[in-house]
Amino acid sequence: MNRCEDRHEPKYKITYKPAKGQNYCPEWLVCEHCYDKRHFGSDDITQSVETLFSKNTA
Numbered sequence: 075m076n077r078c079e080d081r082h083e084p085k086y087k088i089t090y091k092p093a094k095g096q097n098y099c100p101e102w103l104v105c106e107h108c109y110d111k112r113h114f115g116s117d118d119i120t121q122s123v124e125t126l127f128s129k130n131t132a
């Protein structure tokens with residue numbers, strides 16, 4: 075599984091559409107900040123986005 079940055083706390087798991095002619099869907103763990111900046115979230119390349127629930131939430 076790929077991550078936006080090792081030191082970021084992932085909040086979303088994004089599954090991308092497979093590359094043309096392939097079945098593999100890349101999965102990325104992305105934090106809220108990176109997701110908001112749309113580095114990882116263009117609608118035309120994402121297949122699904124799941125929200126992760128942090129264990130640390132008070």
Ligand SMILES: [Zn+2]
Nearest residue numbers: 078082105108
């Ligand atoms: Zn991040």
